[in-house]
Amino acid sequence: MSALFQFNGGVKPATHKARSAQTPIDTAPLPTLLVVPLHQSIGSQPRPLVRAGEHVKKGQRIGAADKWLSSAVHAPTSGKVLAVEERVAAHPSGLSALSIVIAPDGKDEWIELEPFDPATLPPERVREILRDAGVVGLGGAVFPSHVKTEAAKTRALEALVINGAECEPFMTCDDRLMRERAEGIARGVAIFRDLLRPRRVLVGIEDNKPEAIAAMLSAVEAIGEDFTVVPVPTRYPAGGAKQLIRVLTGKEIPADRRSPEMGAQCFNVATAYTAWRAVAFGEPVISRIVTLTGNVERAGNWEIRLGTPLREILPLMRPKADTNRYIMGGPMMGFELPSLEAPIVKASNCIIAGSPSLFPPPAPEMPCIRCGACARACPHELQPFELYWFARARNFGKTQEYKLFDCIECGGCSYVCPARIPLVQYFRFAKSEIWSRERDKASADAAKARFERRQAREARERAEKAERLAKASERKAAPASTAPNDAAPDETEAARKAAIAAAIERARVQREGVQAGNTGDPDATRREEVAGAGIGQCRAVDAPDAGQDSRREGQ
């Protein structure tokens, strides 16, 4: 066994895991309706491949990966596509997302599956299979796995870290999966290992899951691999990708670096399992294990088809009468589902029924007394109270100096705060303000550059015009000077007319200038600058994803 490292900070909330970890994974019945959102991973939204009225089979691709950073989506059962339309998404905002609505026909008829022996395939083909089977990080970050299996070009991978820590309270889906399907996980890990060629493979599991550790140990032995299964101390957020990499390898990945550049990569155990099913059985990701727990009569883990609306799974968990909210994810980083119509998606590892007694409304917020409990709890060793003061004062420059974007929003600071300040909310607020300001600034910069170019052009054109006029009047003036004096009134008249004509011409040129500036065909430099601004915008838009990715990647 390798020596363990520590990460600083962290908290130890009550785990609440015992109830749902008792019973084996059960399969949820076929729902009456499936609402499958197309965009279930980091990256761009897949293109819909079906139209309303079409019949689909179970496992049929209904959304194709749009770019390399994107992942396919499949029909979870056979049936008829009722609509391709905006439906409420599993997102705290309550906004809707383009979804494929399927009425199951009850036959649950598979497409023709195409199994492969992973050892016989070239790596590029395996990555394509992963992409087209919709394999993404099932720890909650839903980062497309095929992208993560591309090793850094600059250095060899030292450690492949497999994340079975499952540090969030209440959640036991990975625990049960490891207990029951350890061999499949180990075989999936072998697929990632073959793609990444790391020096060693480390499977980290929190030491509060002895059965899962034992199951993984014997599975690794059974298939004859040399993966090291490492029990890690139970401390939230030990299952954060960066924390687990730190604990297992001693490496600290800064916010602005990708882990492969530092010689480590991290996948969740459930992701490894789906990778194996995808390659060796040709089965795309159409369901996932979800922990249903909290204020319920029956807690446990179910294999639930993606797209199953929350309403349809309530009979499985039997929420108690005083249930007043449903949280998707863990109680530390999860969020409240906006509606009972919100579907299970690839990121849905856990649904917790909440009640006023389970999750009481917080005590009123008090002023910060700078006690520093948040700084001691922060796994990224930030100074959350300083960030809070600056975020509150809208001093966003200072929040960045104090490394706001290194915050993984794990909630440890809010958990320990004696003043009950919702610190994470302040940090999210500050981040979104900064992103929106960056967007504004990018477009303002583009507008300013445009304006300056127009001014310069107009000045140049004025100068040229003046020069032309001066030459013209010189030409006129030369013969005029030889004319007799009585011609003088006529001459002044002519000069006056020339001046008027010049003014009209100036105005016309100016008008044209304005039009050219705004609607005309842009010249090469301008096109470049617009493109530059566009990139700036993309970066700003992408940034939230990047933050989320680093936060829960491989959790």
Add this chain to the structure above:
Amino acid sequence: MDFITPPYLTQDISIRRIMWRVLAALLPGIAVCLWLLGPVILAQLAIATLTALAAEGLMLRLRGRPLAPFLGDGSAVVTAWLITLAFPPLAPWWLTVVGVAFAIVVAKHLYGGLGQNPFNPAMIAFAVCIVSFPALMSQWPALDAGAGFGERLALILGQAPRLDALTGATPLDALKTALRLGEGQVGVAAATADRAVFGHIAGRGWEWVAAGHLVGGLWLMWRGTIGWRVPIAFLGGMTMVSGALWLWQPDGFANPLFHLFSGGTMLGAFFIATDPVTGCTTPRGQLIFGFSAGALACLIRIFGGYPDGVAFAVLLLNLCVPIIDLYTQPPIFGMKK
């Protein structure tokens, strides 16, 4: 349905509970005072507490803040008790009232209330009163006066003349005066020979009050309510300065143990310098803050004109907190060398 935000789980902790723990940690020191002086110390605590709550309530009302959460948070009571324990136990009631009211009204609320004050309110009260009423602030009860509760209460309530028989200088003051009057002829051993004033290691009786604060402070540390850095660095600073002087001239300066158990050292190290609002927040900053405050307190009490230096030392370091914090920011995850 209430809108609540993640994390949905929170630790069972509040500012009120922290303040109550601090109050509980003051009980050992208060118990020793009770044993030395009798219930008069409770009267003094009551006066201070009532004044603090009244001043807090008044200021909250004037500032348009809700009364219940802030009156109940216990911070005003902590200030009141610290002032009582830092002040002469038999100070006239109005002196306590002036000190507490100034601390709450000016030092706390005029700067924005809980969490906003740059200076430790209790130490502001001490500084204001010792500058304004130096004689009263230097009179410590004489333990052998044989005065009963009634007599001492009358003294507090101002209904008895302030007889020299009932009060005297603090041990620190007594030592300093003896050494100064002796003009180099009288050594520390001779100066501390008076058994009526000096005990085993420091002031008679008062060394036990200091020990009580030490016990309470260690309990707070064990519970994690205060960190170890500030108190240990504070005591370290005090020990270093007094130890260096003592090694240099054992006869001219009291030993470090005397200084550790005299005056406000223990109260300052565990209860005053550890105030999170007015102290440093970074680990290195806390070491610098605690050490400098302890060292400065020792220098002021030995060479300065006042009987003790803890209050001035802490206030001076309060001034330096922003700059210390700025230059001692710890490296974050992934950024360590």
